[in-house]
Amino acid sequence: MNSNPLSSVASFLSGRLLLEEELPFSLPDSSVDILQGITSRNHSFYCSRCGNDREERFAFFPCARCGTSCPYCRHCLMMGRISGCSRLIRWTGPEPPVEGDGTLQWSGRLSEGQLAASMAVKKAVQEKGECLIWAVCGAGKTEVLFQGVEEALLSGKRACIATPRTDVVLELAPRLQRVFPGIRVTALYGGSPDRHVYSPLVVSTTHQLFRFLEAFDVMIVDEVDAFPYSYDASLQFATQKARKPESSLIYLTATPNEAWQEECRSGKRPFVKIPARFHRQPLPVPVMTWCGRWRRAIEKGKLPPVVKEWTLQRLKDGKQALLFFPHIDLMEQALPLFQALHPHVEAVHAEDLKRKEKVTLMREKKLALLLSTTILERGVTFPNIDVAVIGAEDDVFTESALVQIAGRAGRSAEFPDGEVRLFHFGRTRAMMKAVDHIRQMNKEGLEKGWLDR
Template identity: 30%
Template sequence: MSYICPICKNNDEKYIGYFNSQPYCRLCLDFQGRKADNNYQVTKDIIFNLEYPLSEKQEKLSKDVYSNLKEGKNVLINAVTGAGKTELIFLSMYEYLKRGLHVGFATPRKDVIIDLFPRFQKAFKNLTIATVYGEHTNKLNADIILLTCHQLYRYPNYFDLLILDEVDAFPYYNNAILHNIFYNSIRKNFVMMSATIDEQLKNEIISNNGVILSLYERYHGGKLIVPKVIKCPYCFMPLIVINLLYKFIKSMKPVFIFAPKIEDGKQLFKLLHLLFKNGEFVSSKEEYRSIFIDKFKNKELDYLVTTSILERGVTVKDLQVIVYMADDEIYNEKTLIQIAGRVGRKSDAKTGEVYFLACEKTRDICSCINTIDGYNKR
């Protein structure tokens, strides 16, 4: 008689413990807590409106997504950075919600949830939206649930439509427990999305009765920004950052400077701060990062030195990007594509600059540039 964990589906004896001769799963000790009410009734009378009209290609793709779901298929959306992924699934969400079905939108990172919440609220004005992450778990039921992958265990067999944004991002990607919890929370269909899908994801969707739908154009029709590489020894790199930052600040452009590790970022910021007072350093360890990010978006700060926590999900008008030590092993092709994808996202600011500072041009730097070039030529 083998025990299967109801949360993560683990049935490996190695990870099953016994308490008062009742089995429990040791892999799921972090995933214990209140569950959502599976009988929650959603509001069916929906006021649905998009703030901006969809582009022709967005419109077509968003209809394709729904027609596949309607046939019982699952969908992997492969859309370039700045394609307007979130808007692509609003139509399907609307169709499910109006039939009284449960809809959720999950992503590996809580910062993305906080960033997306107002957009969902504008699109579905009269619906309740719960945001569920970390310590923010008071309200589990609502018409729409926005949540981190870690919180999906509270929704076993709950979602008729579950969307997983940034499917290839840390900490979801390659995490078997989060993966099982994701599948365990789905009652009907799912949609996964990313700008950087790979063979592994393609195989996963195909083996799950799914299709891949691609969008190679930004919603505003502008090109993706191709990074420029500046080759130089590490000792000169801070000087080049100073030069570029000076140029951008003079032309009043906001700047992200990516550093590979927290220590590298801190050191670089210490130096930059001597010359440019109006900036901050953010990382996953910084308690006040959301305050700094808000200030930056409000143009109260000229620049942010950041680790890869800002590689996805953030949109800032006129943003320019510098990647310090872009040849560090932490930067793979996907990360570099996502980082470069921060630039030129707004329809009234379609251009900008991305600089990779590197001692040598790594294979990942080259493949990032080739991939972006390839998308632009399609």
């Protein structure tokens, strides 16, 4: 921290909304506001941190601090318990000066679609406006942000890129640090070493935004359709709370929900659409293949014949593959069956403590196959893989999830072709809508002249 004590406090607290017990120093005598952690509102409790006002998400505990049966918020408990006698601290003094040079250091070139989106992002930053970038998986959404982020940094603004999943933060932060080497890029997620560092460019999980209040001039929400952000109103509340009253808001997604798509069509929502990947090759269209009673087969210790045949072909060709399962227990039952075909096979899921290491092994081509739940449906890139979904008829595989999963294949300019196979015991509306969605994007990309074939 800065040697000036007041400057150090400002750097730690600026833009944050923290519990008093989270401070590593004594509470300053000035330049702070103190908010009550839980208040009463409309005959119910209200959490000042996450916005929760649902009665069933509060409980009581015998509090040693106030000596009463104290209410606490169960909804944001993973961020540290906030109770009726908790105090939230907010910095009201001047913001620390932005240190470093925010000049973009990137020699790549944008495609036509990327360029149109990049200009829209930059305009939203300049005008404190709002914009949706609707871009297919693999369109190069991160590169679309570069010029807008540079505009913010060179204007002395503070920017945040928020995403629902830790995996995406871990992949995105180093990429941004490489192209903005003159400033510090911080990565915020549960247990992050950067959690107390002040910087002008923050990459954060949406959960970490609970700890901010009116901090950012530019808020960019990546994968806005992803779970849990799309289903959790408190995460959407946290995103709005973390923005300054006058600020820019930019959304990124490959699969906006139906309501947003209708707003785009009717002109109610400003957006730019990129229906083609930067390498000018079409999106792989999923092939639907009936595989019989796959659950029963796995429970009996066998792989469905068509799944086994597909897998053996990948292994014969030396092609890595991602295989998605709807549930952890079925995936773990299937893992030894695949390991019997090849020794270098692993499985990952959200609670897997070695998830990061296994993804790295896959990237380094030390794994032939990686089984996964929907945790890897987005945010990770492997250059040359085929993709399969086992049990694509399961409810967990929504249209959005299937489009994202299909988007794992063919992302690299060196390997633009990849096969996507949906193994199922019955076609669903989500499966057919996902295939139609991808075909429609390919059609639009061809009509715009953004595809070579």
